[in-house]
Structure formats: C-alpha cells, structure tokens
Amino acid sequence: MRRALALCLTAFAVSVSPASAADAPPAPLTLSLQGSFFVGGRDVSSETLSTLPAYPASGTVTVDQIYVRYQVPVSPARPPLVFIHGCCLTGKTWETTPDGRMGWDEYFVRRGFPVYVIDQSWRGRSAGNVSTINAAKAGKAETGSLPPVFSVGREAAWAIFRFGPEFPKTFPGMQFPLEAQGEFWKQMVPDWSAALPTPNPTVTGLSELAKRLKSAVLVSHSQSGIYPFQTAALDRNGIRAIVAIEPAACPDPAKDDLAPYKELPILVLFGDYVDQSARWAPRLKLCRAFVAAANAAGGRAELILLPEIGIHGNSHMLMQDKNSLDIADWLAGWLDKRVPVKD
Amino acid sequence: MRRALALCLTAFAVSVSPASAADAPPAPLTLSLQGSFFVGGRDVSSETLSTLPAYPASGTVTVDQIYVRYQVPVSPARPPLVFIHGCCLTGKTWETTPDGRMGWDEYFVRRGFPVYVIDQSWRGRSAGNVSTINAAKAGKAETGSLPPVFSVGREAAWAIFRFGPEFPKTFPGMQFPLEAQGEFWKQMVPDWSAALPTPNPTVTGLSELAKRLKSAVLVSHSQSGIYPFQTAALDRNGIRAIVAIEPAACPDPAKDDLAPYKELPILVLFGDYVDQSARWAPRLKLCRAFVAAANAAGGRAELILLPEIGIHGNSHMLMQDKNSLDIADWLAGWLDKRVPVKD
Numbered sequence: 001m002r003r004a005l006a007l008c009l010t011a012f013a014v015s016v017s018p019a020s021a022a023d024a025p026p027a028p029l030t031l032s033l034q035g036s037f038f039v040g041g042r043d044v045s046s047e048t049l050s051t052l053p054a055y056p057a058s059g060t061v062t063v064d065q066i067y068v069r070y071q072v073p074v075s076p077a078r079p080p081l082v083f084i085h086g087c088c089l090t091g092k093t094w095e096t097t098p099d100g101r102m103g104w105d106e107y108f109v110r111r112g113f114p115v116y117v118i119d120q121s122w123r124g125r126s127a128g129n130v131s132t133i134n135a136a137k138a139g140k141a142e143t144g145s146l147p148p149v150f151s152v153g154r155e156a157a158w159a160i161f162r163f164g165p166e167f168p169k170t171f172p173g174m175q176f177p178l179e180a181q182g183e184f185w186k187q188m189v190p191d192w193s194a195a196l197p198t199p200n201p202t203v204t205g206l207s208e209l210a211k212r213l214k215s216a217v218l219v220s221h222s223q224s225g226i227y228p229f230q231t232a233a234l235d236r237n238g239i240r241a242i243v244a245i246e247p248a249a250c251p252d253p254a255k256d257d258l259a260p261y262k263e264l265p266i267l268v269l270f271g272d273y274v275d276q277s278a279r280w281a282p283r284l285k286l287c288r289a290f291v292a293a294a295n296a297a298g299g300r301a302e303l304i305l306l307p308e309i310g311i312h313g314n315s316h317m318l319m320q321d322k323n324s325l326d327i328a329d330w331l332a333g334w335l336d337k338r339v340p341v342k343d
Numbered sequence: 344m345r346r347a348l349a350l351c352l353t354a355f356a357v358s359v360s361p362a363s364a365a366d367a368p369p370a371p372l373t374l375s376l377q378g379s380f381f382v383g384g385r386d387v388s389s390e391t392l393s394t395l396p397a398y399p400a401s402g403t404v405t406v407d408q409i410y411v412r413y414q415v416p417v418s419p420a421r422p423p424l425v426f427i428h429g430c431c432l433t434g435k436t437w438e439t440t441p442d443g444r445m446g447w448d449e450y451f452v453r454r455g456f457p458v459y460v461i462d463q464s465w466r467g468r469s470a471g472n473v474s475t476i477n478a479a480k481a482g483k484a485e486t487g488s489l490p491p492v493f494s495v496g497r498e499a500a501w502a503i504f505r506f507g508p509e510f511p512k513t514f515p516g517m518q519f520p521l522e523a524q525g526e527f528w529k530q531m532v533p534d535w536s537a538a539l540p541t542p543n544p545t546v547t548g549l550s551e552l553a554k555r556l557k558s559a560v561l562v563s564h565s566q567s568g569i570y571p572f573q574t575a576a577l578d579r580n581g582i583r584a585i586v587a588i589e590p591a592a593c594p595d596p597a598k599d600d601l602a603p604y605k606e607l608p609i610l611v612l613f614g615d616y617v618d619q620s621a622r623w624a625p626r627l628k629l630c631r632a633f634v635a636a637a638n639a640a641g642g643r644a645e646l647i648l649l650p651e652i653g654i655h656g657n658s659h660m661l662m663q664d665k666n667s668l669d670i671a672d673w674l675a676g677w678l679d680k681r682v683p684v685k686d
Contacts, residue, residue, distance in 0.1 A: 028417050030373045034449065035439035038529035050493035052537055059496015065529040067435065074371050090468045092410065096378035106377065125433045125467045127532040130492045133476060137489040146480040146489075149473045150393035153402015186381035186408045189470040194395055 026102065029110060033072040039212075040121070040205035041065030048134035057134070066205035067091070067125035071105070072114040078341055079240045080114035080213045082206065086222030086248070087160075088152045088191045090124035091117040093221060097320045098183035104319045107328045113335075116209065116216075120224065121201040122192040147195040154185050161316040162273050162280065171273045175313035175321035184320070193223065199230040206231045210238030217339060219243040222316065225250065232260040241265040241339045243331070246316050250286055253293030261294045265338045266301035269331075271314025271321075274305070280316075300338070369445065372453060376415040382555075383464070383548035384408030391477035400477070409548035410434070410468035414448070415457040421684055422583045423457035423556045425549065429565030429591070430503075431495045431534045433467035434460040436564060440663045441526035447662045450671045456678075459552065459559075463567065464544040465535040490538040497528050504659040505616050505623065514616045518656035518664035527663070536566065542573040549574045553581030560682060562586040565659065568593065575603040584608040584682045586674070589659050593629055596636030604637045608681045609644035612674070614657025614664075617648070623659075643681070 041062045050057050069091065070080075083105065085093040094117050095103040109115050122128035135141035152160070158167035163176050170178065193200055206227060210216040217240050218228035225247020232239050233256075242261075244250065247268060251258065268287045274280045284305075291301040306314050306327070314321050319328070384405045393400050412434065413423075426448065428436040437460050438446040452458050465471035478484035495503070501510035506519050513521065536543055549570060553559040560583050561571035568590020575582050576599075585604075587593065590611060594601065611630045617623045627648075634644040649657050649670065657664050662671075 025376060028373050028375050029377065030371050032371050033368060034372065035443075035446070036435060037439060037443070038526060041525075041529050043528075046494075046496070049496055050491075052491055052493055055493045055495055056499045059494075059498045060528075061494050061496055061531065062525070062528045069438075092379060092468055095412075096380060100378075100380070103378070119468070125435055125462070125530075125532065127494075127529070130494055130533045133489055133492060136479065136486050137491075139486065143479050143482065143486060146476055148393075148395055148480075149476055150395055150398045151389075151402075151404050151470075151473055152398055153389070153392055153404055155402045156399045182384075182405070183381060185386075185403075185405045186384045186470070187468075188404065189468065190473040 029106065030074050031071050031109070032074045032076070034070060036067065036069040038065040038067055038126075039209045040201065044129055044131075046129070046131040048131045048138060048140060051134050051137050057138070061127070061129065063127050063129045064121045064201035064205070065126055066121055066202055066209075067119040068116050068209060070114065070116045071109045073109050073112055076112055076114050078111070078113045078335065079215045079217050079339055080116060081108055081217045081219055082116045082118065082209060082213070084118055084202070084206070084218065084220045084224040084227060085120065086224050087193070088157070088188045090187070090189055091119045092187045094319060097177065097324060098180035098187075099177035100180075102325065104324065104328050107325055108332065111332045113332075116213070118202070118205070120193070121205065122196060124189065128192050147192060149190050149192045149195060151190050152188060154181075157188065159277070160279065162271070162277055163315055165276060171276070173313040174273070174315055175323050176315040176317055177320070177322055184317075199234075200227065203227050203230045203234060207234050207238075211235070212238070214238055215240040217241045217243060217335065219245065220247060221245045221319070222248050229261070232264060233257070236260060236264070239264065241267075241335070243267045243269065244287075245269050245318065246271060247287060248283060250290035252286065253289050258294050258297040258299065261301065262298040264299060266291070266294065266299060267334060267338070268301070268303040270303070270305050271316065271318045272307050272312055372449065373417050374414050374452070375417045375419070377413060379410065379412040381408040381410055381469075382552045383544065387472055387474075389472070389474040391474045391481060391483060394477050394480050400481070404470070404472065406470050406472045407464045407544035407548070408469055409464055409545055409552075410462040411459050411552060413457065413459045414452045416452050416455055419455055419457050421454070421456045421678065422558045422560050422682055423459060424451055424560045424562055425459045425461065425552060425556070427461055427545070427549070427561065427563045427567040427570060428463065429567050430536070431500070431531045433530070433532055434462050435530045437662060440520065440667060441530075442520035442523035445668065447667065447671050450668055451675065454675045456675075459556070461545070461548070463536070464548065465539060467532065471535050490535060492533050492535045492538060494533050495531060497524075500531065502620070503622065505614070505620055506658055508619060514619070514656075516656040517616070517658055518666055519658040519660055520663070520665055527660075542577075543570065546570050546573045546577060550577050550581070554578070555581070557581055558583040560584045560586060560678065562588065563590060564588045564662070565591050572604070575607060576600070579603060579607070582607065584610075584678070586610045586612065587630075588612050588661065589614065590630060591626060593633035595629065596632050601637050601640040601642065604644065605641040606643060609634070609637065609642060610677060610681070611644070611646040613646070613648050614659065614661045615650050615655055
C-alpha cells in the first residue's frame with residue numbers, strides 16, 4: 001500500500017506540469033551538490049525606499065547582485081556552464097519548457113556538466129532599486145526621473161522571438177510549442193535593463209563567478225549575448241569558452257578590441273528564419289563579421305546556423321523549442337570537441 | 344587524471360558558496376523528478392508597457408501567476424510541501440543559507456517529501472505589471488497613481504527579523520549567521536504586495552496548486568502566514584495541513600469563520616525573543632487565540648514556541664538560522680506524526 005502510494009505521489013508530481021503525460025518520466029537524477037547564492041552587489045543608501053507608514057523611507061539596500069542556482073552531477077567530467085537569460089525573461093528560460101519537457105539546465109547536468117543558472121541584475125530574484133519610483137510618488141522628484149522599466153507584450157514578442165513574421169502568423173515548420181504559449185507568456189517579467197549602466201552590472205557578477213569557477217563556459221541568450229564578451233574584455237580569468245545563443249549583438253570588429261578573444265573557443269548559434277527577420281538578419285551579419293575578424297586576430301570562433309546543419313524550424317527560444325534537446329545534444333558534442341577537459 | 348579533475352571540479356563547486364569549507368559535502372541526492380512551472384495568472388491589456396521607442400507601449404501581458412520549482416525524491420512516501428516566502432523576499436528563503444548550509448528545500452527532499460518552492464505573485468520570477476509607472480512617466484497619470492512598491496532597508500529589517508532589539512544590537516544567543524549577513528541582504532527584493540488586492544493573488548495560485556497536488560502541506564512564512572488560511576477558506580480541496588512559520592497574522596477568532604479549519608492539522612511555529620518584540624508579541628497572542636478557538640470549533644491546531652521545547656535563539660528567519668536543520672528535523676517529525684501517510 002505504501003509503495004502504491006509512493007507511485008501515486010510520483011504520478012501526481014508528474015501530472016502537475018502542464019503537458020507531462022506525453023513522455024515517460026526520465027531516469028532518476030543523482031546530484032553531488034546543489035544550491036544557490038548571490039554574486040556581486042553594492043550597498044545603496046536611500047531616503048525613498050517606501051511611501052508606506054509601515055516601512056521606513058530611509059535605509060540601506062543591496063542591488064546589482066545576481067542570483068545563481070547550481071547543480072553538480074556526481075563525478076563531473078566537464079567544465080561548468082553558466083546560463084544567462086535575455087530580455088524580459090529570467091533563469092526560467094533554461095528550465096522546464098512551457099509544454100513540460102526537460103529544460104537545458106537538467107539536460108546538461110545529466111550530460112556531466114555542472115550547471116549554473118543566473119537571474120540578471122535587477123531581474124527575477126536579483127533585486128533592483130525602486131527608490132526613483134518612491135521619490136516621484138513622494139513628490140521629491142519629477143516624473144522624468146522615473147525608471148525606463150518596460151514589459152514586452154506578446155504581440156511584439158511574437159516577431160522578436162520569430163514565432164512568425166508578425167502576431168499571430170507562424171513560420172512554416174516553426175518548432176516553438178505554441179499550444180503551450182500561455183505558459184511561456186507567464187515567464188515574461190518587467191525589464192529594468194534600460195535603467196542600468198553599460199556594461200550591465202550582470203557583467204561584473206559574471207566575471208566574479210567565472211573566477212570562482214575557474215573554468216566556466218558562459219552561455220548567453222539574446223539581450224545577454226554581448227555580456228560574455230564584455231566579461232572577457234573585463235577579465236579573461238575563469239572564462240573557458242563562450243556560447244552565444246541567438247545574441248542580440250556580437251562585438252563590433254570595426255570598433256572593439258578583439259584581443260580578449262584570442263585563443264578563446266567561441267560559438268555563435270542561430271536558429272531558423274533569421275533571413276526573414278528585419279531585426280535579426282543584421283545581427284547575424286554583424287556576428288559573422290565578428291567571427292571572421294576574431295579568427296583573423298587569433299581567435300577560435302565559429303558561427304553555426306542550425307538549418308545549415310540540418311536542424312530546421314527553430315525560433316529565437318531554441319532552448320524551449322520542441323527539438324530543444326536535440327540541439328542540446330549537438331551543443332554538448334560541440335563542447336566536448338571544442339572545450340575538452342584534458343586527461 | 345580525469346578522476347582527479349572530477350574531484351577538483353566538485354571542490355570548485357563546493358568552494359563557490361560563501362562559507363562552505365566548514366562542512367563536508369553531503370551524500371549525493373537522487374531525485375525522481377524536478378522542474379518548474381507557473382500557476383495562475385491573468386492576461387492584462389495595457390497602453391503603457393513601455394516609454395522606450397524600441398518596445399511598443401501597447402500590448403498584452405500576463406501577471407499574478409506564481410513561479411513554482413519542485414523536486415521529488417525517489418519513492419516519495421510523504422505528502423508534498425509547498426513553501427511560501429514572506430515580505431521582501433523570494434523562494435530563495437528556503438534555499439541554501441547565507442552562510443552556505445543546506446536549505447530546507449533540499450533537506451525535506453532528502454527526508455522523502457516532494458518539495459515545491461514558490462515566488463509569490465509580483466515577486467522574483469513571478470511577473471508584476473509596471474504599467475502604472477509608465478503611465479506616470481508618460482504624463483498620462485498622476486504620481487499619486489504610482490504603485491506603493493517598497494524595499495526594506497537592513498536597519499529596519501534587523502528588528503523585524505529579530506536579530507536584535509534594534510540595529511545593530513543582537514539578542515544574546517541569537518542564531519542567525521550574522522557573519523554572512525551581506526549574503527542575506529542580497530536576498531531582499533522590492534515588494535509590490537501593497538499594490539495588490541486582498542487576498543493576495545498568490546492565494547488563488549496556491550489553491551490551484553494544492554488541488555493539482557491533491558494533498559499538499561502549505562508552509563508559510565511571515566507576510567504569507569495568513570495565505571494558507573485564506574486558501575483553505577477559498578477551497579479546502581488539496582490542503583492536507585498548514586504549517587505557519589512565524590506568521591504575521593493568524594485568522595481572527597473574533598471576525599473570521601473558523602469552519603474551513605475543521606479537522607485540518609495546523610502548526611503555528613515561533614522562534615525566540617518574541618516577548619521582547621513590540622511587533623511580534625501581539626501577533627503571537629492573536630495566533631494563540633486563534634489556535635484555541637480553532638480547536639474549540641473542531642480543529643487540530645497547535646502553537647509551538649521553540650524555546651518551550653528546548654530550542655533557543657531563533658530569529659524570524661529560523662529556516663536560515665545556524666540550527667535550521669535541527670528545526671527542520673523536528674518539523675519533519677511533527678509532520679510524520681500529525682500528517683501521516685496512511686498505510
């Protein structure tokens with residue numbers, strides 16, 4: 001009876017994720033370690049933390065830090081991966097997909113990589129500073145000083161994420177699980193990055209984290225695409241390789257110093273329909289120029305367009321597309337080849 | 344060489360948490376399932392999602408949903424626990440402590456409980472709505488309509504969390520790891536709950552989650568102390584028991600209907616120094632009155648003050664105090680006794 005109950009409880013756990021019935025549960029996962037911590041952060045004194053009587057307006061808070069959650073497999077034999085999400089999203093990007101399939105975070109742990117998933121500065125579990133809102137609310141500052149915080153509605157997100165040319169049309173063969181789009185829209189959060197300096201404070205946190213990990217592969221997405229490059233420009237220490245998934249920008253060979261990328265394995269990865277996107281086609285072009293220039297300057301960069309290697313239909317959210325684990329499998333193979341752990 | 348490297352990588356992983364050197368790593372943890380998803384949420388159309396040219400002001404977003412991350416041990420033989428954080432914090436509350444020790448989340452998984460950790464509505468990875476900020480910024484609304492979002496500075500948090508009578512004095516024998524307080528302040532985030540209705544939208548999400556899990560123990564903290572009671576009042580289905588850790592409020596026997604709590608195992612748990620706190624002493628008193636009234640009305644409620652059972656020095660953040668796992672052990676025992684899984 002107790003065993004039947006145990007099976008029941010497992011079944012209940014499986015049933016709570018949105019569309020789990022289709023796949024049998026995976027084999028158990030054994031971890032040597034897991035946990036979470038913060039990196040970075042600076043103390044800020046404010047006189048406008050609150051307009052509520054119950055909470056003082058004056059005090060010290062810490063902002064700019066990045067939340068990090070990690071899992072380490074038993075006998076990890078591969079370098080740690082640090083996953084950095086993009087615009088309007090959080091570390092959830094890399095977790096269970098909207099339609100209930102395994103996230104890249106768990107997949108790469110099962111493949112033997114220690115995995116670190118962050119929330120950018122001022123996003124998700126990484127605190128921002130609301131003092132400017134309260135200053136305006138209290139009449140101590142003009143509304144012009146309110147932060148340029150934004151949310152992206154699904155209608156605009158649709159084309160940005162290349163689900164289709166415009167909402168609600170879809171590209172033929174497009175792999176994002178639109179039947180579960182409601183679960184995806186729930187992942188999107190307000191974005192404060194326009195209120196922050198350049199480089200984004202996440203970069204300082206990434207540098208500290210890479211140095212702690214001593215041999216980290218920084219895996220970025222979209223808005224955070226430039227961050228690993230900025231981190232390497234800040235300090236090469238601890239950065240083993242860069243994987244830029246659908247980066248919004250690569251370094252500009254016409255303006256940026258390419259010395260930080262010498263001998264650094266770099267992968268820039270794009271999905272499908274890029275040529276059909278007025279937003280993404282120029283970005284792909286710049287990244288191609290970067291890769292060529294970086295290699296001419298002694299780098300080890302590659303740009304892969306998934307359709308060119310026979311993987312079709314991928315949106316901007318390729319880590320959540322229906323073939324996400326096929327891509328993760330390919331990426332694990334790339335890492336094993338290009339970022340080997342020496343015997 | 345490879346094995347040496349594997350040991351090295353594990354050691355690096357251990358070393359990245361703030362103060363991990365003191366304890367040997369725990370035995371490996373095997374999970375049958377893990378993942379994350381959202382519950383609840385409602386679509387909102389807005390004309391003020393943004394004031395930036397790059398992102399349209401008009402669109403549809405989803406807010407009020409709660410982020411849920413779960414882990415299920417192999418052959419779980421105990422009911423699922425849903426952990427709900429309090430003011431100005433996120434689900435991080437239940438994770439690795441500021442001084443790098445195992446969080447309650449992992450501890451209870453190791454004790455055979457499926458564990459679900461949420462971010463409240465409009466907190467952490469659960470999106471809020473910034474439209475009112477942009478409306479004021481765009482001159483479309485008065486500053487009075489700006490949201491009453493607040494942050495709590497450490498000077499005020501100190502006494503609220505009963506680290507001491509006032510910042511920076513400490514109570515004698517107080518168990519919070521103050522040598523790592525910097526890591527704790529990094530956990531604190533802006534709190535939008537004053538902008539939200541009552542009950543907080545988290546309650547609707549909890550009700551849906553409890554019904555999916557079919558037999559959940561709702562474990563709250565502080566600000567969220569009233570939520571499991573509100574959830575039970577909304578719908579008893581799926582709620583197996585309530586554990587209120589240092590609740591800011593219990594139902595008021597003078598005003599609230601106690602019928603929802605009939606036959607429901609309830610634990611209200613407080614730490615130390617409550618009598619020395621002008622904030623917490625009245626709250627303890629109300630909770631004692633609730634427990635007595637609930638039991639008179641057919642309930643199964645208990646209130647435990649940790650010093651009365653020989654556990655001393657606990658702050659408001661008892662799940663992070665140095666003896667946090669002793670308390671977790673005690674709580675697991677309470678659950679086994681009061682919330683048995685029938686053979």
